[in-house]
Amino acid sequence: AQRLLAVTDWEWHRCGFDGARRRALRAVASVAQRLDAAAHDDCADLRRRLQSVPGIGVWTAAEVAQRAVGCPDSVSVGDYHLKNLVGWSLAGRKTDDAGMLELLEPFRGHRQRVVRLLEVGGSMPPKRGPRMAPTNYRAF
Numbered sequence: 001a002q003r004l005l006a007v008t009d010w011e012w013h014r015c016g017f018d019g020a021r022r023r024a025l026r027a028v029a030s031v032a033q034r035l036d037a038a039a040h041d042d043c044a045d046l047r048r049r050l051q052s053v054p055g056i057g058v059w060t061a062a063e064v065a066q067r068a069v070g071c072p073d074s075v076s077v078g079d080y081h082l083k084n085l086v087g088w089s090l091a092g093r094k095t096d097d098a099g100m101l102e103l104l105e106p107f108r109g110h111r112q113r114v115v116r117l118l119e120v121g122g123s124m125p126p127k128r129g130p131r132m133a134p135t136n137y138r139a140f
Contacts, residue, residue: 001032016138024055043071066112075104075111081124086115089122 004025012022028035031053038049043065050061059078065071076082077097087095090103104111 001029004029018137020055024053024060027053027055039069043069043074046071047074072113073109073111075101075115077101082115084125085118085122088125089118094125 009022017025028050035046035049035053038046046069047058047061047065050056050064051058057078059076062071062074062076065074066076077100083097083100084094086100086103087093091099095103104114107114
């Protein structure tokens, strides 16, 4: 954590991090010990603590809880594609975040595990329209 706090703004920029992400990472690094202690508590408490850090929202807290401590019920609300994957796989239609949570409700306690299974074996709605070209932020 101390190493992250010591990285200069220019080095962050060279690595492709914008100001908002840099500030969020520094904020997390400054409370890393408290977050590490919370990682051994329940997943809901860990997500709440993560979301109290400026720059960390619902999606990021869920992703960290899934990957860092393996929370089996942590769903990434706000994910651009996930809601449609779940909706199309479980109901045959696109849905929003609320609809996704409703479809996953019967699996409460294991919703993230169900999402992972759908990611490897579920189906997505048909693709339409042009693809968006990736933005190269390093060229700015």
